[in-house]
Amino acid sequence: MSATKLTNREHWEAQEQELAKLVEAAVNAGGEKAVERLSKQGKQPVRNLIAKLIDPGTEFFELSTIAGFGMDYPGVPDIPGGGVVYGIGKIHGNWTMILGNDPRVKAGTYFPITLKKHMRAQAIAERCGLNCVYVADSGGAFLPMQAEIFPDDQQFGSMFFNMARMSAMGLKQITLSTGGNTAGGAYIVFMACQSVMIDKMAYSFLGGPPLVKAATGEDISAEDLGGAKIHTQVSGGADHLCKDQEDAVSKVREILSMEPPQSISIHRFEPKEPKQPVTDIYDNLPANVHQGIKTRTILKAIADDSEFLEYKKEYAKGRGDNIITGKIRLKGIPVGVIASNNAGIIFVEAARKATEWIVRCSQEKIPLLFIQASPGYMVGSQSEHMGIGKYGADMVRAVSCAQVPRIQIAIGPDNGAANYGMCGRAYKPHFLFHTMRSRTSVMSGRSAAFVLLSIEERKRAAQGNPLTEEEKIEFQNKMIAKYDGEAHPFYCGARLLSDKVLCFSEMRDWLAMAFEVSLLKPIGDPAFGNLRF
Numbered sequence: 001m002s003a004t005k006l007t008n009r010e011h012w013e014a015q016e017q018e019l020a021k022l023v024e025a026a027v028n029a030g031g032e033k034a035v036e037r038l039s040k041q042g043k044q045p046v047r048n049l050i051a052k053l054i055d056p057g058t059e060f061f062e063l064s065t066i067a068g069f070g071m072d073y074p075g076v077p078d079i080p081g082g083g084v085v086y087g088i089g090k091i092h093g094n095w096t097m098i099l100g101n102d103p104r105v106k107a108g109t110y111f112p113i114t115l116k117k118h119m120r121a122q123a124i125a126e127r128c129g130l131n132c133v134y135v136a137d138s139g140g141a142f143l144p145m146q147a148e149i150f151p152d153d154q155q156f157g158s159m160f161f162n163m164a165r166m167s168a169m170g171l172k173q174i175t176l177s178t179g180g181n182t183a184g185g186a187y188i189v190f191m192a193c194q195s196v197m198i199d200k201m202a203y204s205f206l207g208g209p210p211l212v213k214a215a216t217g218e219d220i221s222a223e224d225l226g227g228a229k230i231h232t233q234v235s236g237g238a239d240h241l242c243k244d245q246e247d248a249v250s251k252v253r254e255i256l257s258m259e260p261p262q263s264i265s266i267h268r269f270e271p272k273e274p275k276q277p278v279t280d281i282y283d284n285l286p287a288n289v290h291q292g293i294k295t296r297t298i299l300k301a302i303a304d305d306s307e308f309l310e311y312k313k314e315y316a317k318g319r320g321d322n323i324i325t326g327k328i329r330l331k332g333i334p335v336g337v338i339a340s341n342n343a344g345i346i347f348v349e350a351a352r353k354a355t356e357w358i359v360r361c362s363q364e365k366i367p368l369l370f371i372q373a374s375p376g377y378m379v380g381s382q383s384e385h386m387g388i389g390k391y392g393a394d395m396v397r398a399v400s401c402a403q404v405p406r407i408q409i410a411i412g413p414d415n416g417a418a419n420y421g422m423c424g425r426a427y428k429p430h431f432l433f434h435t436m437r438s439r440t441s442v443m444s445g446r447s448a449a450f451v452l453l454s455i456e457e458r459k460r461a462a463q464g465n466p467l468t469e470e471e472k473i474e475f476q477n478k479m480i481a482k483y484d485g486e487a488h489p490f491y492c493g494a495r496l497l498s499d500k501v502l503c504f505s506e507m508r509d510w511l512a513m514a515f516e517v518s519l520l521k522p523i524g525d526p527a528f529g530n531l532r533f
């Protein structure tokens with residue numbers, strides 16, 4: 001192996017170890033002490049319950065595990081995992097959205113990031129047509145931050161709005177209540193299509209005993225006010241009484257055993273393993289994230305049979321092939337690819353080719369994979385006069401209007417309007433994945449430092465106090481550090497700008513799962529509005 005490849009491989013393996021540490025911090029929030037505390041209450045950590053909910057021997061595809069780190073909420077620097085766990089797993093063969101509060105993180109209460117994560121899970125479920133299971137164990141709103149979580153759209157009330165509407169669409173909303181779900185949190189039990197409560201462990205009420213005492217003078221225990229027996233035998237607010245968590249898990253599985261089987265809406269070919277090893281990705285992605293990439297190698301390491309049927313391979317070489325287009329199969333699922341290549345700068349020819357391919361795949365009803373490593377569209381008079389603005393806009397329009405499932409994975413720079421054209425978050429891809437090589441920001445730190453420095457220089461010169469050379473360097477370094485920090489996959493993952501930071505070795509399995517889930521609903525017909533051509 002060449003020295004460069006070895007350097008690359010070691011670099012990315014070390015980077016992914018950093019990721020593993022952060023994931024571990026979320027999974028083991030509170031450490032052994034927190035697990036012991038749960039155990040005294042007869043409870044298991046929520047991920048253990050989820051592992052039992054899904055079919056034996058299958059994988060739980062947990063999303064956004066690194067949410068909530070470094071949020072700097074007043075007095076609470078980290079919310080491990082955002083305080084809620086969610087992901088997709090199979091229950092009786094059907095892909096199902098499973099969410100669970102993590103009571104080890106401030107009693108499973110809802111911070112702004114918790115809500116954002118909960119909403120994202122529901123949005124994926126609604127879009128892909130997944131039944132939902134809620135493992136509910138939450139103290140409700142995190143009260144010190146009520147102003148940022150309570151009344152607005154996409155805040156606390158939206159959880160129940162979403163449950164109601166998904167239920168009306170025929171998507172089952174099942175709640176397994178395994179703790180105190182108080183006040184607003186109680187609706188997660190009462191809004192469900194079917195609710196399972198655990199005796200002497202779960203309770204739900206709009207106002208807890210202290211509030212009742214204050215409001216009416218009534219002295220009553222939590223159990224007598226809204227315990228599992230009260231709601232399953234008296235109020236009718238819940239439907240199944242279970243003796244413990246194991247019993248409750250079995251009941252939820254039994255309820256969902258009556259669901260019809262799912263199938264994907266397009267033809268699936270026989271899956272084949274790639275011929276190229278996954279280590280090719282580690283070896284060939286430069287450790288320097290600003291260095292160009294050879295994306296065909298990456299595709300060969302994830303595609304069935306390492307086959308990439310390239311579209312317009314010969315077109316406008318050196319400009320058009322900063323995006324490569326074509327088809328691969330992922331575990332038998334045909335996928336149209338739009339991938340950054342080389343330096344990834346999008347020239348007119350690349351934008352036109354990408355737009356053409358998006359339209360073509362939409363007509364064929366083939367889902368789209370965007371592999372993003374682009375620092376932006378080409379600037380300058382030649383590019384402007386050739387119409388980069390309008391062709392870039394065409395690409396953005398095609399991305400926006402394509403009815404087929406679209407998934408983005410970033411493996412390099414993700415800047416400027418290239419974030420839009422390559423199906424960034426605002427373009428609502430079904431799933432958006434980052435890797436340790438992705439860097440998402442409006443521009444690179446170096447460019448931002450240059451632009452901001454020129455503004456600062458003008459300002460200081462006008463004040464008659466021009467910047468010294470040392471001040472200029474300090475200013476630039478500060479700006480680069482800020483941008484590098486904010487573009488990093490950890491920063492973005494903490495804020496749910498991605499659905500997961502994937503290891504390169506996970507790309508094939510996760511993309512195949514994501515396409516399969518995204519294809520459970522029928523694909524609409526193409527309609528693109530006013531493309532300029």
Ligand SMILES: CCC(=O)SCCNC(=O)CCNC(=O)[C@H](O)C(C)(C)COP(=O)(O)OP(=O)(O)OC[C@H]1O[C@@H](n2cnc3c(N)ncnc32)[C@H](O)[C@@H]1OP(=O)(O)O
Pocket residue numbers: 105106107109138139140141142143144150156180182183184185208
């Ligand atoms: C939309 C409207 C709403 O949701 S209003 C929300 C109203 N919520 C409530 O009244 C619930 C109050 N909390 C409780 O009753 C208990 O904490 C429950 C949820 C039963 C959990 O009890 P337990 O397992 O013993 O944990 P704990 O009390 O030691 O709490 C652990 C840490 O979490 C905190 N916590 C709890 N609830 C809230 C809350 N709603 N807002 C802010 N913080 C909350 C506790 O203070 C405690 O924090 P710390 O670990 O001591 O720093």
